[in-house]
Amino acid sequence: MKKFITTLKNIFSIEDLRVRIINTLLFLGIFRLGSYIVLPGVDANKLEGNTSGIFGLLDTFLGGAFSNASVFGLGIMPYITASIIVQLLTVAVPHFQKLQKDGESGRKKLNQMTRFLTVLVTLGQSVGYVTATIPADAIDPYFGKTLFVASSMITLTAGTIFCMWLGEKITEKGIGNGISMLIMIGIISRLPGAIIKEAASRNMDGALVFVLELVVLFFVVMGVVMLTQATRRIPVQYAKQVIGNKVYGGQRQFIPLKVNSAGVMPIVFAQSLMFIPAIVATAFREESEVAGYIGSTFGDPSSWQYSLTFTVLIIVFTFFYTAISVNPNQIAEDMKRNNGFIPGIKPGEQTSDYIANVIDRITLPGAFFLAAVAILPALVTQLGVSRDFAQFFGGTSLLIMVGVVLDTLQQIESYLLMKHYEGLMESGQFKDNDQNVIVA
Structure with missing residues (x-):
């Protein structure tokens, strides 16, 4: 303390x-x-x-x-x-x-x-x-x-x-991170009321169930934090250079590739697209039966059609956003320019292909886990959790809150480290993620 x-x-x-x-x-x-x-x-x-x-x-x-x-x-x-x-x-x-x-x-x-x-x-x-x-x-x-x-x-x-x-x-x-911050503050403003409403609905007879819900929610949050912070470190060896009487290089560093490089953006993107069919179809529900069906189906997050479409969009956007945010060719070029290489891999195109393969392998399970957490509220709703509280139990709300909070902590951590103060996190995880990034 x-x-x-x-x-x-x-x-x-x-x-x-x-x-x-x-x-x-x-x-x-x-x-x-x-x-x-x-x-x-x-x-x-x-x-x-x-x-x-x-x-x-x-x-x-x-x-x-x-x-x-x-x-x-x-x-x-x-x-x-x-x-x-x-x-x-x-x-x-x-x-x-x-x-x-x-x-x-x-x-x-x-x-x-x-x-x-x-x-x-x-x-x-x-x-x-x-x-x-x-x-x-x-x-x-x-x-x-x-x-x-x-x-x-x-x-x-x-x-x-x-x-x-x-x-x-x-x-x-x-x-x-202003745009995500606006979404997060809107979510947090509804959280206290949802918890109070859920507790009141359980009464004293359901107190144990409510405590169990909070415990499960805690482990879900920990899982989301692990997904957000998990990295796959690729070793990079730098060749020694003799300049004058001094020797430079010759040290080993790591490229930290995040399991979830896309962060919270696939959820935000997918959720934004999921709003469109329900809003548009609801406006024309009186003129068309098809519009009424689409509005009722995609207006219910607990329906299997909504969950399936939402899952596919999250997986697609995870790969898409990872592809535009992490460039294997640029990383390989920067390594080659700085006389760095991955042990056992030739510099240049083979290094780029190797990094791309690693990104694909770690992004796939990350995308599925991201999608599983996103549709979790629909599942817990079927188990009797109130709809208001279920929205915070997992899904988009939780992912956005955890992602934005971690990003904010990282921003504050960088200011503290620049001023030579002790960081927020004793383990120094935020610091490690920044120091190992290779730049040109």
């Missing part, structure tokens, strides 16, 4: 880190405040609070903004959807591939395209959101349906753009 208090004092003694933490808290406070500002023309007292199925999961990510019909009703999700589309284009379209390789100028152009696409996606999703979730008796008669839908589209789009701006500011002036 004494070490923990000393570490907290060290954190707030670093001016830059202290300012970034305060900025992050202020931006997150603004985001939470916006989730309670209701759309113009909506009577909040007449909202049905539809938080079942896919809407309940979306409401969890947005911290209640969805069910509150707030100006942040769609939150940051349209931006994530737009990011998915742009990243897919960088793989499939040569023009976007060229922009990705153009360095800072290309990155700025891709960011501008992502922002523009975010506006289009938000406008489209806002129509389904307004027509499917806000009852007619909650709308002020002064507006009329057409005027209300038009004004809500503009307001929701502005809210999403503002959320996107907040995320960028958290990344720039805060601790970092």
